[in-house]
Amino acid sequence: xxxxxxxxxxxxxxxxxxxxxxxxxxxxxxxxxxxxxxxxxxxxxxxxxxxxxxxxxxxxxxxxxxxxxxxxxxxxxxxxxxxxxxxxxxxxxxxxxxxxxxxxxxxxxxxxxxxxxxxxxxxxxxxxxxxxxxxxxxxxxxxxxxxxxxxxxxxxxxxxxxxxxxxxxxxxxxxxxxxxxxxxxxxxxxxxxxxxxxxxxxxxxxxxxxxxxxxxxxxxxxxxxxxxxxxxxxxxxxxxxxxxxxxxxxxxxxxxxxxxxxxxxxxxxxxxxxxxxxxxxxxxxxxxxxxxxxxxxxxxxxxxxxxxxxxxxxxxxxxxxxxxxxxxxxxxx
Numbered sequence: 001x002x003x004x005x006x007x008x009x010x011x012x013x014x015x016x017x018x019x020x021x022x023x024x025x026x027x028x029x030x031x032x033x034x035x036x037x038x039x040x041x042x043x044x045x046x047x048x049x050x051x052x053x054x055x056x057x058x059x060x061x062x063x064x065x066x067x068x069x070x071x072x073x074x075x076x077x078x079x080x081x082x083x084x085x086x087x088x089x090x091x092x093x094x095x096x097x098x099x100x101x102x103x104x105x106x107x108x109x110x111x112x113x114x115x116x117x118x119x120x121x122x123x124x125x126x127x128x129x130x131x132x133x134x135x136x137x138x139x140x141x142x143x144x145x146x147x148x149x150x151x152x153x154x155x156x157x158x159x160x161x162x163x164x165x166x167x168x169x170x171x172x173x174x175x176x177x178x179x180x181x182x183x184x185x186x187x188x189x190x191x192x193x194x195x196x197x198x199x200x201x202x203x204x205x206x207x208x209x210x211x212x213x214x215x216x217x218x219x220x221x222x223x224x225x226x227x228x229x230x231x232x233x234x235x236x237x238x239x240x241x242x243x244x245x246x247x248x249x250x251x252x253x254x255x256x257x258x259x260x261x262x263x264x265x266x267x268x269x270x271x272x273x274x275x276x277x278x279x280x281x282x283x284x285x286x287x288x289x290x291x292x293x294x295x296x297x298x299x300x301x302x303x304x305x306x307x308x309x310x311x312x313x314x315x316x317x318x319x320x321x322x323x324x325x326x327x328x329x330x331x332x333x
Contacts (some may be wrong), residue, residue, distance in 0.1 A: 005226055018079040019054075020320045023113065023121075024312030025062065025085040027100030028131060032065040034074050035317035037324070039140040041310060043072050055084045055103040059112055060301075070118035081124045082320030083113060084312050087159075091126050092176035104194025122325040128174055129153070133305070134161025134316030135168050137268050139318045141306040146266040150258050151305070152179060154251070154280075155271035158200040164262060177258075180204070184253045202250035202299045208243045215239030230276035244276065248283035256291035259300050270305025277304075 017036065026032040029047055034043045045068040047061050069075060086098035094110030107312035110126040113119060127135070133141070143149040147166040154160040158180030162169040169176050180200035181193045188197025199209050205226035212229045217239035219228050232240035256269045274280060285302055292300045307314055 001108075002229040008195055008282045012241040013152055015226025017077060018324055019077040020324075021075070021078045021081040021119075022068075022313040022316035022320065023065065023081070023085075023111070024129070024132070024316055025049070025083065025096070025098075026054065026312070027086055027098060029230045030061050030065050032069045033313035034069060034072065034078065035314065036199070039136075039314050039317060039320065041313055041317075042074060043069070043267035044313065046209060049101065053103065055107060057260065058101055058103060059107075059109075062113065063116060064110075064115050066113070066118055070296050072123055075118065081113060081119055081122050082130045082132075082316035082318070082323075083109060083124065083126045084316040084319065085109060085126065087128040087175065088128075089128045089174045091170060092172065094126055096126070112217075122125045123320075125323055126174070126248070127170065127316070127319045128159070128161070129312060130177070131161040131168065131170055131174060132236040132319060133159075133307075133311045134163060134268075134315070135269060135318035136307050136311040136315035137270070137305055138163045138168065139321075140267045141175055141311070141313055143266060146264075148262070148264045149266040149268060150177065150179070150255060150264045151268040151270070152251070152255075153271040154203060154205070154247075154269060158204050159271075162258075162264070163264065179254050183256065192208060196318060199250050199254045201255075203247040203273075208247050208273065209315040211246055212240050212243035215242055217243070225277065228275050231277045233276075233279045241279075244279050245283045247273070248280055249287045251284055252287035252291045255300070255302070256288060256297065256325065259292055259297040262296060263296060265300060267300065267302045268305050270307075270311060274304055275309075322327075 020035045024034045031046045033041050035041050085096045089096045095106045096109045097105045114124045130153050137143040137151045149163045160177045160179035162177040181198045183197040184199050185197030190196045191198040208226045229240045235242050
């Protein structure tokens with residue numbers, strides 16, 4: 001699939017300016033885009049991820065996306081490539097180990113992209129998908145006016161990234177801010193990560209559905225998604241409302257702990273669960289008022305993410321932006 005975005009800059013004008021190529025690699029889709037230095041997406045392509053296939057077949061889908069991007073006239077102006085990938089990632093090694101792509105374990109995605117014939121020596125940056133979303137929201141979205149922020153993706157899992165003193169804070173491996181796997185329930189369920197009582201086990205879309213079902217909610221049909229639970233909560237179903245309240249409480253505890261540790265002043269919440277709107281945000285703000293009690297975090301605000309499904313590509317482009325200035329440093333080499 002390939003399409004132009006509304007309001008795209010005329011290609012004859014853009015060719016005079018350096019552009020960024022972006023890849024958003026996840027378990028469902030692999031998206032590619034071309035963006036200008038202001039973070040405007042000018043062109044996008046997308047293919048489904050063969051998530052259960054072998055490592056080279058998954059890479060083949062990435063190569064196809066790059067091939068499609070390279071056929072666009074704007075590719076001639078690309079000067080750097082950014083990748084946001086499902087993780088964990090290791091930005092020092094340039095590897096990814098996405099939970100939802102089993103064949104990729106310590107897979108050298110950065111070097112494989114750099115070796116693509118169309119990339120041809122361009123500098124390549126790599127980051128986790130939640131860090132990419134954070135970069136996007138700080139560049140062009142809801143965190144734009146904040147120098148210290150936490151950005152969360154609440155979906156089938158819970159990912160997050162940090163902006164500290166106006167800069168993206170990735171940590172040495174690229175996984176700083178991994179909020180989904182801090183413990184918020186000391187006697188909680190064991191988590192696949194090896195810990196127990198993790199935030200993700202209470203606040204993810206999967207966890208919300210599980211809590212609702214355990215409380216007696218029954219879907220009207222086959223839809224057991226968090227969106228269906230949100231609709232039931234909106235209609236007043238007590239078990240559905242409790243599931244979102246429990247998730248919101250866990251998120252509030254994690255956000256408040258982060259704010260206490262590094263003094264953020266905003267938390268931006270995106271991902272599929274955030275589409276529940278006030279069903280999530282009303283109890284989240286109520287619980288946050290309890291957990292963020294110290295004076296230096298009491299001003300903390302929670303806002304919805306703004307960039308939606310474009311955040312992955314805009315964030316990948318944001319990761320590549322420093323490469324236009326300092327390729328070696330920005331690529332983590």
